[in-house]
Amino acid sequence: MLQLSKSPCMRTPATRSDSYELCRQITAQYAKTFYLGTQLMPQAKRQAIWAIYVWCRRTDELVDGPMASSTTLETLDRWEEQLELIFAGHPIDPVDVALVDTLGRFSLDIQPFRDMIAGQRMDLSRNRYNTFDDLNLYCYRVAGTVGLMSLAVMGTAQPDLSVPWNRDQSIYYPKEEAIALGIANQLTNILRDVGEDARRGRIYLPLDDLALFNYTEADLFNGIVDERWRELMRFQIQRARKFYTLAEEGIAALHPDIRWPVWTALMLYRQILDEIERNEYDVFNQRAYVPTWKKMMCLPVAQLRARVL
């Protein structure tokens, strides 16, 4: 269902509502955390996020999914051409119909979509990052971009124009904070999946950081969990939390009807870091996940934060 169509001319007869339904089902199946967040959104925004989710997921699957071994830079060029067609109003695959509709309803810029494809090109051509700057660029491309796309759909708060001193105030657009949440999520994802990525020969943790804690690539491939590793992980977790804190500061600038879902998504994803700590940083033999009862406990807390913060 998530694969590319064979021919770029294969126009599709899917209706808008069928296409959105397909996007809803795919989101529900692939991303429990984000799907829960979207269920708290008003209908139009929720549907748009599903359409965007599916495009992002398909982009990611090109280099991360079951067909990844046949993906080349040329595949990504074709994917970018399909993206240009979508932005020109020409859907190719059934799920593109919903995205074309979404582009008509919200003012989305094509650049973050292109940037995400550039992130997948990085994934194809390298499996190490020397510095945090290198990794940060990768994280912006594959996840900060999701923040920008989501922000365009979610919208910002409107100043109360009945109050005279608000009249010439411009609306704050929390772009940096939206990118920060994407990066925080991606860093979390990287920490959770260290073992899985190592089995594919990939190390996302900056090599500079490994050296700082005297931990070698060989240690990582052997899944060594000792004090050097725990110190390294504490350092990485602290860095990810700083991005969550920056993101939190942007939520009050968002449209009120979207603050609860964003708080929820932020809290649920950040809790994966707490679970890694509970597992004493063993990300090699255990997958850190947030149990459903803890996810549910977040809902009222997130709602309260959305109201008062």
Ligand SMILES: CC(C)=CCC/C(C)=C/CC/C(C)=C/CC/C(C)=C/[C@@H]1[C@@H](COP(=O)(O)OP(=O)(O)O)[C@]1(C)CC/C=C(\C)CC/C=C(\C)CCC=C(C)C
């Ligand atoms: C509730 C809500 C608004 C959700 C956004 C949903 C959305 C459009 C998600 C797209 C995710 C996606 C498939 C991205 C492709 C690249 C990728 C895989 C990135 C990683 C996601 C993790 O997904 P998962 O846990 O399923 O990973 P596995 O594949 O299973 O390993 C990422 C970690 C990136 C996720 C980034 C975001 C959801 C951005 C969040 C930012 C905002 C919603 C902006 C909020 C605004 C302010 C001001 C704070």
Ligand SMILES: Nc1ncnc2c1ncn2[C@@H]1O[C@H](COP(=O)(O)OP(=O)(O)OP(=O)(O)O)[C@@H](O)[C@H]1O
């Ligand atoms: N609670 C769990 N218990 C056991 N395995 C799990 C659990 N949660 C996830 N997994 C395994 O990990 C895979 C992907 O997990 P992941 O946490 O990314 O879930 P997800 O559905 O993508 O939701 P999320 O949006 O939280 O990432 C699942 O398909 C499943 O095989």
Ligand SMILES: [Mn+2]
């Ligand atoms: Mn997942």
